[in-house]
Amino acid sequence: MKAYEIGDTSKGIGLRLVDRPALKPGFGQVVIKVRATGLNARDLSILKGGLMGKSVPSTRIPLMDVAGDVLLVGPGVSRVKVSDRVTMTHYWKWLDGAWDVSMREEDYSNTLDGFLAEQALVQADPLVKIPDSVTYEDASTIPSAGLTAWNAVIEAGHTKPGYTVLTIGTGGVSMFGLQWAKMMGARVIITSSSDAKLEKMKALGADVAINYRTTPNWSQAVLDATNGRGADVVLNNVGMGEMEQCLMACASGGKVMYIGANAVTPDRKDAPPTALTRFPNLIIKDLTIKGIIVGSRRMFEDLLAAMATNNIKPIIDRVYAFDQVHDAIAYMQSGDKIGKIVIRVG
Ligand SMILES: NC(=O)c1ccc[n+]([C@@H]2O[C@H](COP(=O)([O-])OP(=O)(O)OC[C@H]3O[C@@H](n4cnc5c(N)ncnc54)[C@H](OP(=O)(O)O)[C@@H]3O)[C@@H](O)[C@H]2O)c1
Incomplete structure (x- = not known):
């Protein structure tokens, strides 16, 4: 062979x-x-x-x-x-x-x-x-990107109808994050470096689309789009370099799913997230950072059943x-x- x-x-x-x-x-x-x-x-x-x-x-x-x-x-x-x-x-x-x-x-x-x-x-x-x-x-x-997003949005994120889910970038994990979040009846905010990609995201159901290149302070744009409240579940599909803004974009009780472990851009910076040192952000808003590692066979079976039932491509x-x-x-x-x-x- x-x-x-x-x-x-x-x-x-x-x-x-x-x-x-x-x-x-x-x-x-x-x-x-x-x-x-x-x-x-x-x-x-x-x-x-x-x-x-x-x-x-x-x-x-x-x-x-x-x-x-x-x-x-x-x-x-x-x-x-x-x-x-x-x-x-x-x-x-x-x-x-x-x-x-x-x-x-x-x-x-x-x-x-x-x-x-x-x-x-x-x-x-x-x-x-x-x-x-x-x-x-x-x-x-599905085995890596789809299941990881399922774990983040459904299992660990407990996403419910009416939640705001923020997913960053338009890569494999993020696209599934958008689809699972919409399936659960959530409002989805997505970021990208490209306006053309963001137009496609809106066509795929994203409610708010933010260009992280032209809006470097994109966490403020997330707060603006949610009347100052922020996102309930955040999929950090990029890495520690983006953790600060992920935390700043959270609603009270918000959860950041830490997914991005490998470089997704050649110039990725792994700067220590300064928000971690600002205790008021973590404590006053009662935030959680949750590591996500793909998912189990049982989660995969649930995912495939949901995919077939909801005709998700x-x-x-x-x-x-x-x-x-x-x-x-x-x-x-x-x-x-x-x-x-x-x-x-x-
Ligand atoms: N923890 C786990 O179990 C697990 C499982 C699967 C994947 N991962 C990790 O998750 C990450 C994403 O994987 P993937 O397969 O989805 O990657 P991918 O398909 O290569 O997507 C990467 C995307 O990241 C976006 N991006 C790059 N820099 C960004 C920044 N500074 N801010 C916002 N978005 C940025 C880009 O979006 P635009 O082109 O729209 O700008 C790009 O399309 C990787 O680090 C991967 O190793 C972890």
Whole structure:
């Protein structure tokens, strides 16, 4: 089977196409025929050879999102059968209940081979079935960006009708944040560097659209748009450099979901957020900063049920073929996209 390995990253992205031997499932495992995968901000770090200060071996198959068919089933597997349409999360050990940091150790695309390949050997436990109404391409956008936004808006944010949800940027996580928040009946404020993108956001249902380049004090614009009240749930999809304004944009009792861990712009600044040192902002407004780490299999099943019931379509900017991976990465790096980039595999 054909697969891309991250290859020699000494001069940047060094992807190489290789032939790998046929995969055979062991106990509790399955082999998936990969139909679609896609790009996330974190993938760019792995494609450059490391993640959070740790290197990734040159033989690693990258990309953590997957949608495909079950091709082979190993002994002891009853969750799925051959031909089932499936997807899964990359931290496969988080099935339900609370997250534990030890679950990070087994991570498809990082410590285990990922999905930029014709086939993949995976554990059966994390697999979730794709509803008939959801295409492979749509399903392949959800495991990281869709589930993270679901966790932030629904599980941790407890978004209710009438809430104001602020989501920053127009990347993969933010687009799902917009969709889940609208599904819950919230008012959505979104920011972007581009007026053209903001026009598209309004067409997608955003109630207020703010250009963070031309309005550098965008947290004040959020307060102005909410009669001084602020946002109940804020998706910080960018990083610590934006945390101060996220806190300033909060309503009393507001929650900031800290999601952005990998650079989303080449010039990202990770300045310490001064609002954290201004105790009155945190205490007088009773704010919470909540770390978000993707989501569990149970959350993923809830998400897919909601998606099918509400006929929600992920925002996909472009779909590339398996042999156009380098073009897909270049487009991701251009910063021009809205939402997701998909790679169709087979
Ligand atoms: N915690 C988790 O479990 C988890 C899961 C998934 C992703 N993430 C992280 O979440 C972040 C976003 O991921 P993604 O896949 O959605 O990235 P992405 O698709 O690359 O989107 C990045 C977007 O960030 C926006 N942006 C950049 N600088 C900004 C700034 N200063 N202020 C506001 N927006 C800014 C840009 O929006 P415009 O082009 O509109 O300006 C850009 O489109 C990454 O750091 C990623 O690693 C974390």
